[in-house]
Structure formats: C-alpha cells, structure tokens
Amino acid sequence: MVTVPVIFVVGVLTSMAIxxxxxxxxxxxxxxxxxxxxxxxxxxxxxxxxDLLITAFYVSIVYVTTFFIIDCIIKNVEKRKEQVITN
Structure with a gap:
C-alpha cells in the first residue's frame, strides 16, 4: 500500500533528480x-x-507551485549575494 510519506519522498527525490x-x-x-x-x-x-484523485491533483499543484516559487526566490537571492561578494 502506498502511503503519503512514501509519495512525498518519491516526489522530493524526483524533483531533486529533475x-x-x-x-x-x-x-x-x-x-x-x-x-x-x-x-x-x-x-x-x-x-x-x-475518490481522492481530484483532491490529490489540487494538492500537488499547490505544493509544486508554492515550493517552486520559494526555490526560484532562494536561487535569485543566492545569485545576488554572489554578485555583491564579487563586486
């Protein structure tokens, strides 16, 4: 049986691989x-x-969008820090 923590770990590992x-x-x-x-x-x-397919789709979209935005912000801040350090 597939549980939520297993799905979460698989999703995070796949995202890291991507x-x-x-x-x-x-x-x-x-x-x-x-x-x-x-x-x-x-x-x-x-x-x-x-029965939870639609709910799982909504949760996955919100999850990916939220963490993708956070990841982009963190990468942008890191680039700016590197630019400040090199200048």
Missing amino acids: ESLGKSNHVIFSYVKHLMCAILCAILFSFTSS
Whole structure:
C-alpha cells in the first residue's frame, strides 16, 4: 500500500533528480517538469483511494507551485549575494 510519506519522498527525490539533471534555465519548462512529476505522484496516490484523485491533483499543484516559487526566490537571492561578494 502506498502511503503519503512514501509519495512525498518519491516526489522530493524526483524533483531533486529533475533539478540535477536538467540543463535548461527556462523557468516555465522547469515548472512544467515539476508539475508533471507531481501529477504522477498524485496518480500513484490515487491507487490507494480513487475518490481522492481530484483532491490529490489540487494538492500537488499547490505544493509544486508554492515550493517552486520559494526555490526560484532562494536561487535569485543566492545569485545576488554572489554578485555583491564579487563586486
């Protein structure tokens, strides 16, 4: 049986793999890759209860959007710190 922590760990590990293997700097393309990963995890979660498929999709979209925005902000702040240090 697939549980929520297992799905969460699989999602995080897959997102880390996407980030480490992805060579594209396009924000939209990266977001779509992460969103597809979240939808796949939602489908895996729906195997445990088919009634929760729509809810799992909504949760996955909110999760990916929130953490993707936070990740982009953190990367932007790190770039600015590097620029300040080098100047």
